[in-house]
Amino acid sequence: MEKLQAALDKARKTRTGQPSAPPARRPPKPRLAADAASALDEMWEALAPFDLDDRQLVDHLVVAREVSEAATPFDILRTKAVLQMRHHGWKRLAITSPMPGSGKTTVACNLALGLGRQRDLRSMLFDLDLRDPSVHEFLQIAPRHSIGDVLTGKVSFAEQALRFGDNVAFSAANRSETDPTRLLLAEETADMLDEIEAAYKPDLMIFDLPSVLVNDDTRAFLKNVDCALIVIRAETTRHSQFDTCEREIAEHTNVLGVLLNAYRYSDHGKP
Template sequence: MEKLQAALDKARNSRRERTDPGVEVKPVAKETQPSGVDARWQALTSFDAKDADLIRHRVVTRHARKEATPFDILRTKALLQMRQNGWKRLAITSPMPQSGKTTTACNLALGLGRQRDLRAMLFDLDLRDPSVHAFFETQPPYLIGEMLTGAVSFEEQALRYGDNVAVSMSLHPETDPTRILLAEDTAEKLTSIQDAYEPDVMIYDLPSVLVNDDTRAFLKNADCALIVVRSDSTTYSQFEHCQREVAEQTNVLGVVLNAYRHDKRTT
């Protein structure tokens, strides 16, 4: 009986507190804003790209479709192998230009972006001939070289595609790209970005290995590398030379054979 009376008294007092204007009522907590890593990603300026423009540049992984399947397979195989080895930094290069390395890099980035539980970053480090901006048909506010040398912050320079893909690119070539790619300041900058934004994969679109020393200067900062070769133009000696150069600096994750034409008449 005493317990029942105590419960009734407690309920009566509770009703009185809700109706008595003299009783202080604590405000209901508002929904909290993103903090930490989520807030840093949301602070990046967002951009969008038209599907028709992407397809014109052979970037087909924005949505799941038949054309995206080869890149989706590459994405999954690369991601699983990188996770198995604890790798997060993926360089993409080729023996010679016009092999499709930037196309591969952009498709991998957007393919990873479709995985909502992942965060991916794409850096256009082909500083003599930057072209990622043309693939997305957008203009970054600052050059990637300005960010890497500390003139502007990553937050100011990089753009965000969707919620989970960050793209750092340039509009104009750098006058001395090797100086930037070889610098310890660049390595430290990339490490600070990785620590602050915690991406699952950082993709570096690098120059072709056999045309200058830029890629050699940078590969020490990558955990692994994909080599893109073009079936109708890359010679075996070029591929062999490139593979040897890359393997001296980092792990060769695999080789992508581009522009292969399968003739059903030969099967």
């Protein structure tokens, strides 16, 4: 009866010139999460890949590419950093030191490669020690463009960055910059990093920054990170230098922790 009544009503409206109601449209299908994940995978795969020379890595004390006893301290650092940053919802980590020669670039490269063994994480390392860049030397890579070209928008991140494995991207410098503070302080740089993070969705972004007490480059950039790791060197870094560095950093961002590098003695005073 209901079907018959509906047919009669439709015929009646047709006779009186009233259009019948259009059939209901199906709602558009929501975009599947798998499609977005696939597109993200393709963006990472499009980054130019490179391989590493184990002998060159050892020469620079970069040991975290594979599981080993030498890599264990960096694996511990990786785990502690990831857990603490997840707890606070942080993604951007600066690595710096009070003075040069403390081993911050060694720590940054080892942390990045240690994160690369964590298959469920995507990580990026940016060499922003623009007066004296060294990540490209540590890893023996030769990017076609310098990271400064990315920060100023001359080239895209996709054109400049290099990928190791499936899940670690390196944006290295291939030359020093004459006025790095201008780049590191610029809002254009902040916007560019936001765009890279939004497009590639890394779990961690690591920034190898200059030593705090030698110039104002690191102070200019710290507003762009969530936290900072301070690397000090045993028997070299003075307490006054560390104290000043920690206070300077704490004015601009969170101090994730302090790493004592090149400590050669046990609790009993034996090597």
